[in-house]
Amino acid sequence: MLDTLGIALIGCGTVGGGVAEILLRHGDRLASRAGRPLALRRIVVRDPSKVRDPIIPKELISTDHAAAIHDPSVHVVVELIGGTTTAKKVVLDALSAGKHVVTANKALLADAGHEIFEAARKAQRAVCFEAAVAGGVPIIRALGESLAANQVTAIQGILNGTSNFILTAMAEQGMTYAAALAEAQKLGYAEADPTLDVDGSDAAHKLAVLAQIAFGVAARPHEIQRNGIDTLDAMDIRFADELGYTIKLLAEAWTGEVEGERGRQGEGESKSGRRVALHVAPVLLRHTDLLAQVRGAYNAILVHGDIVGETLYQGPGAGRGPTASSVVADLIDIAVGRAQCTFAAAQLWSKANKGFEIEPAERVRSRFYLRLLVADKPGVLADVTRILADEQISISSMVQHEAAESGGSPVPLVIVTHYAETGRFKAALAKINRLASAAAPAVFFSMGD
Numbered sequence: 001m002l003d004t005l006g007i008a009l010i011g012c013g014t015v016g017g018g019v020a021e022i023l024l025r026h027g028d029r030l031a032s033r034a035g036r037p038l039a040l041r042r043i044v045v046r047d048p049s050k051v052r053d054p055i056i057p058k059e060l061i062s063t064d065h066a067a068a069i070h071d072p073s074v075h076v077v078v079e080l081i082g083g084t085t086t087a088k089k090v091v092l093d094a095l096s097a098g099k100h101v102v103t104a105n106k107a108l109l110a111d112a113g114h115e116i117f118e119a120a121r122k123a124q125r126a127v128c129f130e131a132a133v134a135g136g137v138p139i140i141r142a143l144g145e146s147l148a149a150n151q152v153t154a155i156q157g158i159l160n161g162t163s164n165f166i167l168t169a170m171a172e173q174g175m176t177y178a179a180a181l182a183e184a185q186k187l188g189y190a191e192a193d194p195t196l197d198v199d200g201s202d203a204a205h206k207l208a209v210l211a212q213i214a215f216g217v218a219a220r221p222h223e224i225q226r227n228g229i230d231t232l233d234a235m236d237i238r239f240a241d242e243l244g245y246t247i248k249l250l251a252e253a254w255t256g257e258v259e260g261e262r263g264r265q266g267e268g269e270s271k272s273g274r275r276v277a278l279h280v281a282p283v284l285l286r287h288t289d290l291l292a293q294v295r296g297a298y299n300a301i302l303v304h305g306d307i308v309g310e311t312l313y314q315g316p317g318a319g320r321g322p323t324a325s326s327v328v329a330d331l332i333d334i335a336v337g338r339a340q341c342t343f344a345a346a347q348l349w350s351k352a353n354k355g356f357e358i359e360p361a362e363r364v365r366s367r368f369y370l371r372l373l374v375a376d377k378p379g380v381l382a383d384v385t386r387i388l389a390d391e392q393i394s395i396s397s398m399v400q401h402e403a404a405e406s407g408g409s410p411v412p413l414v415i416v417t418h419y420a421e422t423g424r425f426k427a428a429l430a431k432i433n434r435l436a437s438a439a440a441p442a443v444f445f446s447m448g449d
C-alpha cells in the first residue's frame with residue numbers, strides 16, 4: 001500500500017464537520033477505494049472553544065493556518081471556510097507550499113479562478129472542486145470527464161436549493177414568498193441572510209464554474225445576467241399554473257447549436273465562431289418537463305451534448321452529508337493520482353485555453369410570459385398589442401380575469417408570446433411600462449418551451 005495521504009481541514013462547520021466525520025468513521029472503506037490510508041492530521045477553525053461533534057479529536061484543532069499548511073505530514077489542504085478573502089490566501093499559500101487543494105467554494109472559483117489555477121499549474125498541484133456546484137451531485141466529473149467526447153451545447157440547471165424549496169412551497173402550498181422563506185430558514189435550508197441564494201448570485205457563481213468546464217469561458221459573476229426569485233409575486237405562480245407551467249429558477253448556458261427553437265441562435269458568430277449566452281432567471285417550465293418536477297431543496301442539471309444528446313443529473317445540492325461526500329471523493333481521486341492527471345489535462349481557467357466568448361443574453365430567443373397591471377378601460381389591450389407588433393412579437397395566448405367588484409382598480413393581464421429575441425422583447429417592455437395605463441412595471445419571464 002502507498003504512503004498515507006495527510007489532510008488538513010481549514011474550516012470545520014457544516015461541510016468540514018461532515019468531511020471530518022467521514023474520514024474518521026469510514027477509514028477502512030476509504031483506504032480500500034484509494035489504495036492508501038487517508039489521515040486527518042489538522043483542523044483549523046475560527047473559534048476553538050466551540051462545541052463540536054465528539055468524534056473530532058480536540059488535539060487536532062487549532063487556529064493556526066500556517067502551521068497546518070506547512071506541516072510536512074499534510075499533503076492536501078481542504079478549504080471549507082467560505083468567502084473570498086481568507087479562503088483565497090489559504091488556497092494560494094497551500095499551493096505555494098506544494099499541497100493539493102480541495103474546495104467547495106464556488107464564489108472563490110468564480111472570482112479568482114485564473115489566479116488560483118495558474119498558481120496550481122505553476123506548483124504542479126491539483127485543485128479539486130466537485131462540491132462547489134450542486135453539492136452531492138457529481139456534475140463536475142460528468143462535464144469534465146464522462147462527457148469529454150462531447151461539445152456541450154446547452155446547460156439548464158436548478159442550482160440553488162433554497163430558491164427551489166421556496167418556489168415549491170409557494171406553488172404547492174400556496175405560500176407567499178415571505179412565508180416560504182421563513183419556512184426555509186426554520187428548516188435550515190436558508191441562511192439568516194438569504195440574499196445570495198434568492199437574488200440569483202449563488203446560482204450565477206455555480207454557472208460560472210460550469211461554463212468554465214463546458215465552454216472554457218472565464219465568466220466573472222457580474223457578467224452573468226441574473227434575476228432572482230426575491231421579487232416573485234405569488235400571483236405569477238398561480239397564473240403560470242393556470243397556463244400549465246411551473247416557475248423554476250434556472251441557470252442557463254446557450255451556444256448557437258441547440259436543437260429546437262428556444263435558445264441562442266447560431267447566426268452572426270464571432271470570428272472564433274463560438275459564443276455562449278449565460279443567464280440566471282425564473283423560467284416557466286411545462287408541468288411535465290423533467291426540471292419542473294424537481295421539488296424542494298434538490299438540484300438538477302440538464303446537459304445537452306452534441307454526441308450524447310440530453311443527460312440529467314439530480315440530487316441533494318447542499319447539506320453536510322451530500323457536500324462532504326463530494327469533498328471526500330476528491331480526496332480519494334488525489335490519493336489515487338487521478339485528480340493530478342485530469343487537472344493537468346483540463347487546463348481550466350488557463351489563458352492558453354481559447355474558450356467561447358460571452359454573448360449578452362439579449363440574443364436568446366424564447367417565448368415570454370408577460371404580466372401587466374393595467375387600468376381596466378378601453379384601448380389598453382390595443383396599445384399593448386401594437387407595441388409588441390412593432391417589435392415583431394406575436395401573441396400566443398392571453399389571460400384576463402374579470403375586474404374586481406370595486407371597479408376602476410388595475411387588473412392583471414397575462415400575455416404569452418410566440419418566439420422573440422430577448423432584446424426586442426425588452427425594448428417592447430420598456431415602451432409598455434411608459435404607457436399611462438400601466439399601473440406597475442410589467443413582470444416577465446422566459447418560457448422553457
Ligand SMILES: NC(=O)c1ccc[n+]([C@@H]2O[C@H](COP(=O)([O-])OP(=O)(O)OC[C@H]3O[C@@H](n4cnc5c(N)ncnc54)[C@H](OP(=O)(O)O)[C@@H]3O)[C@@H](O)[C@H]2O)c1
Pocket residue numbers: 010011012013014015016044045046047048050079080081082083086104105106131132135317318319320323
Ligand atoms: N453548507 C452547504 O451545504 C454547502 C454546500 C456546498 C458548498 N458549500 C461551501 O462550503 C464552504 C463551507 O460552508 P459551510 O456551510 O460548511 O460553512 P460554515 O458552516 O459556516 O463553516 C465555516 C467553518 O469555517 C471556519 N472559519 C471561518 N472563518 C475562518 C478563518 N478565518 N479561519 C479558520 N476557520 C474559519 C468556521 O470556524 P468556527 O467553527 O470556529 O466558526 C467554521 O468551522 C463554503 O465555501 C460554502 O459555499 C457549502
